[in-house]
Amino acid sequence: MLNYHRLLDRLKVLERKKRTSGLYLFGLIIISFTIGVLSQNFLISEVIEPVKEAEEIQILKTDLKKQSHVVSRLEIALDISKEANSNMQQMFKKQLLEQKSIEQELAFYRSLVSPEKEVAGVAIHGVELTPGITANSYQLRLILTQLQKRKSSVKGIADIVLVGLQNEQQVEISLNDLDIEKFNFSFRYFQVFDTEISLPEGFALQRVKAAVQVTASRGVKGGLIEQTFDIAELLES
Structure with missing residues (x-):
């Protein structure tokens, strides 16, 4: 057990x-x-x-x-x-x-x-205007051409007249007024004049007028021609 x-x-x-x-x-x-x-x-x-x-x-x-x-x-x-x-x-x-x-x-x-734009065979071929370096100054060029064949050269004097406003009045200023001599020319075919102009203070240029006086001589009758150019047209060209 x-x-x-x-x-x-x-x-x-x-x-x-x-x-x-x-x-x-x-x-x-x-x-x-x-x-x-x-x-x-x-x-x-x-x-x-x-x-x-x-x-x-x-x-x-x-x-x-x-x-x-x-x-x-x-x-x-x-x-x-x-x-x-x-x-x-x-x-x-x-x-x-x-x-x-x-x-x-x-x-x-x-x-x-255009006979009205030439005298004695001399014509204003064109005027060129470009802004100068300083304010109110321009480089101006006048180009004259002879349209008739001549053995002798044509002579004369050319002037540039600036037309504009000054003191709210229309004023015309020539090269002599700017102490620039007028352009004396003597050429047979063409002649180019270059100069720099400075506008008076307050003068607003509107137009440029070229006046060319051809001197009468043997075989040349002589006479005066003028042509006006708008400032806007000149600066755009």
């Missing part, structure tokens, strides 16, 4: 040991599973994040490449526009020069068919 109780006690002890071992083993399994899940999630995150970053970098590179192409096309278009603008300006400048040359030729031929 004693042996039976001892055997029963031993079985209870073994049962308790096995129960404790089973619980311990079950706990280890739970811990291992938890660690495995966490490790897997960590590894997955470590793998996915670089992949996402690489994709984003690739997208940014693609966008940058597209933007670079757009900038290159815009730069090319800008260069073409600048070149076209430069060509247009050169073309306009050339046309203006050609127009001025044609106008000068036209003025010359008009003088050929």
Whole structure:
């Protein structure tokens, strides 16, 4: 009977040991599973994040490449526009020069068919006026031409009269009033006179009148011709 109780006690002890071992083993399994899940999630995150970053970098590179192409096309278009603008300006400048040359030729031929604008075969080919360096100063040029073939030169004197307003009154100022001598000429084909004029303070220039007196001589009847030019027309030409 004693042996039976001892055997029963031993079985209870073994049962308790096995129960404790089973619980311990079950706990280890739970811990291992938890660690495995966490490790897997960590590894997955470590793998996915670089992949996402690489994709984003690739997208940014693609966008940058597209933007670079757009900038290159815009730069090319800008260069073409600048070149076209430069060509247009050169073309306009050339046309203006050609127009001025044609106008000068036209003025010359008009003088050929306008007897009232010539005397003794001498005509006023034109007057040119350009702003000077200082205020109220101008560079003035008078061009005279001889329309008839002569063996001898024609002689005379030319004057420039400036017509404008001063103190609300019309005033005429000649070269002598500006301490500039009148133009004495003696030529066979053409003659050009250049001078610089400085206007008095408060004088508003409106017109320029050229007066040419041809001296009578052998074979030359002589006479006076005058021609008036508007200031706006002179400064535009």
